[in-house]
Amino acid sequence: MSPKEFRIAAIPADGVGREVVEAGKTVLDAIEADGGGRFAFAWEEFPWGSDYFAEHGRMMAEDGLETLQAFDAIYFGAVGWPTVPDHVSLWGLRLAICQGFDQWANLRPVRFLPGIESPLRKADRTDLDWVVVRENSEGEYAGFGGHTFASREGRGEVAVQSALFTEVGCERIIKYAFELARTRPRKKVSSVTKSNAQQYGMVLWDRVFQRVAADYPDVETESVLVDAMSAKFVLQPEELSVVVASNLFADILSDLGSALAGSLGLAPSANLNPERRFPSMFEPVHGSAPDIAGQGVCNPIGAFGSAAMMLDHFGLKAEAEGLDAAIEAATAQGIRTRDVGGTAKTAEVTEAVIANLPARRQS
Numbered sequence: 001m002s003p004k005e006f007r008i009a010a011i012p013a014d015g016v017g018r019e020v021v022e023a024g025k026t027v028l029d030a031i032e033a034d035g036g037g038r039f040a041f042a043w044e045e046f047p048w049g050s051d052y053f054a055e056h057g058r059m060m061a062e063d064g065l066e067t068l069q070a071f072d073a074i075y076f077g078a079v080g081w082p083t084v085p086d087h088v089s090l091w092g093l094r095l096a097i098c099q100g101f102d103q104w105a106n107l108r109p110v111r112f113l114p115g116i117e118s119p120l121r122k123a124d125r126t127d128l129d130w131v132v133v134r135e136n137s138e139g140e141y142a143g144f145g146g147h148t149f150a151s152r153e154g155r156g157e158v159a160v161q162s163a164l165f166t167e168v169g170c171e172r173i174i175k176y177a178f179e180l181a182r183t184r185p186r187k188k189v190s191s192v193t194k195s196n197a198q199q200y201g202m203v204l205w206d207r208v209f210q211r212v213a214a215d216y217p218d219v220e221t222e223s224v225l226v227d228a229m230s231a232k233f234v235l236q237p238e239e240l241s242v243v244v245a246s247n248l249f250a251d252i253l254s255d256l257g258s259a260l261a262g263s264l265g266l267a268p269s270a271n272l273n274p275e276r277r278f279p280s281m282f283e284p285v286h287g288s289a290p291d292i293a294g295q296g297v298c299n300p301i302g303a304f305g306s307a308a309m310m311l312d313h314f315g316l317k318a319e320a321e322g323l324d325a326a327i328e329a330a331t332a333q334g335i336r337t338r339d340v341g342g343t344a345k346t347a348e349v350t351e352a353v354i355a356n357l358p359a360r361r362q363s
């Protein structure tokens with residue numbers, strides 16, 4: 001039997017992004033080795049990021065999107081380094097890929113892992129598990145705006161940044177959230193806006209939410225303002241299952257979620273083009289963490305969870321579940337990096353997760 005080959009473009013980019021992508025590749029190679037020749041991962045690594053910018057004056061190759069189009073998926077680290085302004089690095093690479101490939105659904109599960117202490121006391125006695133579904137193509141990150149009058153004297157420069165909400169954009173992400181809710185034990189969607197103050201775009205979002213909800217009578221719903229939702233994340237997280245929000249709000253809320261689960265380093269994510277016209281991109285939620293980069297101490301769990309989401313996207317469901325179970329087994333054994341109260345290095349967590357993969361655990 002010739003193996004099904006999945007072509008993966010690795011873009012480690014900057015800082016700890018490089019360390020977690022290397023760790024993730026090591027785990028995926030082990031999963032391939034355990035696969036009995038049924039599937040294979042063909043990797044190609046791209047050196048894009050802030051060092052590339054220093055040499056070439058751009059964050060990725062000019063024909064970068066064309067090149068990536070040929071891959072089944074992109075495995076991304078993190079972008080951003082103090083040598084390049086953050087808006088230049090983010091727009092030049094990560095957002096260029098997300099928007100160029102219409103990866104309009106960003107899934108960010110909030111997972112509480114055994115052996116990892118949450119700052120929420122409630123987490124000790126309550127099963128907590130929810131997914132933030134982030135609108136990933138427009139909203140506050142549509143890139144609309146400009147600045148002018150820089151030459152005016154007396155601090156006269158002005159800047160305008162507009163949010164863009166389209167009916168099509170709202171509808172597809174909200175429908176996605178409802179479909180996802182149907183697959184979960186608690187069939188509930190919480191919609192998050194700030195439509196009392198943002199009276200145009202977010203009122204449109206609310207209207208679309210109500211219209212779509214009518215097609216899913218089996219799914220519970222609620223509409224919550226973002227300020228109230230941030231309190232709810234802390235005070236009533238057991239009430240959450242699928243939380244759908246705009247690009248900016250979901251970005252912020254998912255960081256809050258991963259901090260509640262114990263660390264930013266734990267959170268996985270998938271930037272999906274659900275129609276599969278373009279490759280989807282899998283990356284940990286965290287950034288390049290310049291404060292700890294290069295020390296071999298960063299937490300690779302978010303990158304491993306993202307790899308599991310990539311396996312699921314490939315249709316390798318058993319392998320995805322096996323990897324998630326191996327992550328849980330490793331944390332339950334107390335093998336933890338510094339950010340979650342342990343002393344293990346990135347490489348030790350990687351070894352522990354590999355040792356807990358289903359094929360190896362039994363042997």
Ligand SMILES: NC(=O)c1ccc[n+]([C@@H]2O[C@H](COP(=O)([O-])OP(=O)(O)OC[C@H]3O[C@@H](n4cnc5c(N)ncnc54)[C@H](O)[C@@H]3O)[C@@H](O)[C@H]2O)c1
Binds near residue numbers: 080264287288289300
């Ligand atoms: N998706 C992305 O590529 C992405 C996301 C967020 C920030 N950034 C960029 O990253 C750079 C740093 O941003 P920041 O400091 O605001 O956010 P950050 O996520 O890099 O770091 C925030 C804090 O979390 C810790 N942390 C992050 N990842 C960790 C990991 N895997 N293990 C252990 N601890 C971890 C860091 O040490 C730091 O204390 C900036 O240039 C920013 O633009 C990129």
